[in-house]
Amino acid sequence: xxxxxxxxxxxxxxxGTPAFFPALVVYIRSLSNSSSLPLDQxxxxxxxxxxxxxxxxxxxxxPEEDIGLVVKLVAWHSFTEPAPxxxxxxxxxxxxxxxxxxIEKSSAPVQHALSNVLSERSIALDEDAGGVWNLPAGFITIxxxxxxxxxxxxxxxxxxxxxxxSHNVFVSQSIRHAFHSLQFLSVQSFSQSSSFSYSxxxxxxxxxxxxxxxxxxxxxxxxxxxxxxxxRHLNTTNPPPVFTQEVFPESFIELLQRxxxxxxxxxxxxxxxxxxxxxxRHHPLVDGxxxxxxxxKDAEDLARxxxxxxxxxxxxxxxxxxxxEGDDTSDYYDAQSTQYMKTIDESSTxxxxxxxxxxxxxxxxxxxxxxxxxxxEIVVLDVTEVDVARTMPRVVTHRMSVRDGPEEEVLAxxxxxxxxxxxxxxxxxxxxxxxxxxxxxxxGLTIKDVLVDILNKV
Numbered sequence: 001x002x003x004x005x006x007x008x009x010x011x012x013x014x015x016g017t018p019a020f021f022p023a024l025v026v027y028i029r030s031l032s033n034s035s036s037l038p039l040d041q042x043x044x045x046x047x048x049x050x051x052x053x054x055x056x057x058x059x060x061x062x063p064e065e066d067i068g069l070v071v072k073l074v075a076w077h078s079f080t081e082p083a084p085x086x087x088x089x090x091x092x093x094x095x096x097x098x099x100x101x102x103i104e105k106s107s108a109p110v111q112h113a114l115s116n117v118l119s120e121r122s123i124a125l126d127e128d129a130g131g132v133w134n135l136p137a138g139f140i141t142i143x144x145x146x147x148x149x150x151x152x153x154x155x156x157x158x159x160x161x162x163x164x165x166s167h168n169v170f171v172s173q174s175i176r177h178a179f180h181s182l183q184f185l186s187v188q189s190f191s192q193s194s195s196f197s198y199s200x201x202x203x204x205x206x207x208x209x210x211x212x213x214x215x216x217x218x219x220x221x222x223x224x225x226x227x228x229x230x231x232r233h234l235n236t237t238n239p240p241p242v243f244t245q246e247v248f249p250e251s252f253i254e255l256l257q258r259x260x261x262x263x264x265x266x267x268x269x270x271x272x273x274x275x276x277x278x279x280x281r282h283h284p285l286v287d288g289x290x291x292x293x294x295x296x297k298d299a300e301d302l303a304r305x306x307x308x309x310x311x312x313x314x315x316x317x318x319x320x321x322x323x324x325e326g327d328d329t330s331d332y333y334d335a336q337s338t339q340y341m342k343t344i345d346e347s348s349t350x351x352x353x354x355x356x357x358x359x360x361x362x363x364x365x366x367x368x369x370x371x372x373x374x375x376x377e378i379v380v381l382d383v384t385e386v387d388v389a390r391t392m393p394r395v396v397t398h399r400m401s402v403r404d405g406p407e408e409e410v411l412a413x414x415x416x417x418x419x420x421x422x423x424x425x426x427x428x429x430x431x432x433x434x435x436x437x438x439x440x441x442x443x444g445l446t447i448k449d450v451l452v453d454i455l456n457k458v
Contacts, residue, residue, distance in 0.1 A: 020310040038179035052305035059166035061147040101144040104154040115159040149446040150402040164298035166398035263304040265383045290399035299395040
């Protein structure tokens with residue numbers, strides 16, 4: 001195979017190591033024609049985790065003024081001329097990603113409809129409109145909303161539960177500068193005629209997005225682009241980001257998913273994850289009623305995906321106790337090779353990868369997506385406690401809310417009732433009112449504070 005082509009392949013040989021994701025970022029930048037690519041690593045890693053775990057949807061939370069910017073960082077909008085080729089009007093192909101914001105401003109029926117689409121994985125229209133279309137494989141929904149350190153996103157709970165992962169995004173100044181230096185088409189370049197709108201097209205054909213100003217809500221799917229007007233004040237030093245090839249080929253995503261399915265989660269780690277969920281669900285200071293069995297399954301799947309991407313070495317050296325019979329060298333491989341390796345101190349350290357004979361022959365996907373049978377046993381990545389502890393907060397944060405006060409706690413009626421508690425006018429030893437004393441400890445409390453406390457105690 002041509003070495004120049006090999007240099008443009010994803011770094012699949014680094015899967016499961018701390019060097020994988022930094023190498024992946026370098027690989028993405030190498031495919032772009034732009035010297036300053038606005039690449040936010042938090043966004044990339046969050047999306048990649050959801051794609052690897054499969055059938056997971058993502059919430060990105062950012063300051064209100066940055067919602068439009070984050071939407072554009074998730075799906076870059078570049079100037080295209082001539083207008084992109086549209087599919088035929090009868091095409092029933094749907095896009096593989098849906099990027100939204102402002103859902104909290106929509107009506108309850110709209111939110112329920114979106115929840116049903118994500119649950120049923122299909123879009124059912126009226127008979128006059130044309131029937132039912134199934135969502136494509138690997139479909140992902142990304143919801144961008146404002147960050148709130150103590151409250152859930154203000155959308156229907158049934159819809160909120162469909163999102164598996166959330167992450168806070170704070171765009172750095174370097175990424176802002178890189179983004180604004182690129183040749184993105186200004187909205188003023190379009191002719192705002194009466195036939196042009198930001199509404200959703202009536203047919204299920206693949207839509208195209210129209211860039212909006214950063215201060216407005218994110219772009220909605222629109223009708224065909226109007227004739228392009230000359231671009232004013234266009235920066236010619238940095239061209240818009242154009243990739244020479246597909247960044248994440250389907251074969252590469254399938255390779256990551258195959259590794260994810262074959263990761264090993266020890267029963268002890270499964271119990272640890274369940275204990276974390278139980279502690280969060282029953283914590284007196286937060287409402288954790290949305291920490292359901294679905295959320296627990298999402299956390300396990302995403303912890304496996306996090307192990308494939310690679311973790312810091314901290315905590316990875318203490319994985320499982322060494323077999324008492326001393327045959328650990330036949331059960332574990334070295335993290336960097338397929339050769340057996342004896343650890344220096346077998347009483348305290350085991351290797352990071354485990355051999356599992358149940359999978360038979362070792363099959364590896366080459367960098368170009370071709371399968372090749374290799375000798376030896378398949379190497380299985382072990383999920384670590386670090387993977388679980390780092391993934392769990394990202395799964396539960398958007399499902400939790402800090403209670404307004406002690407009167408909302410489960411056992412509050414024992415202290416604050418209809419005829420007592422609230423009306424007490426006495427003072428405690430510090431001279432505060434009883435109601436104020438009850439409320440102490442809630443002011444300024446964030447979900448992060450609660451989760452840090454849980455992780456320290458469980």
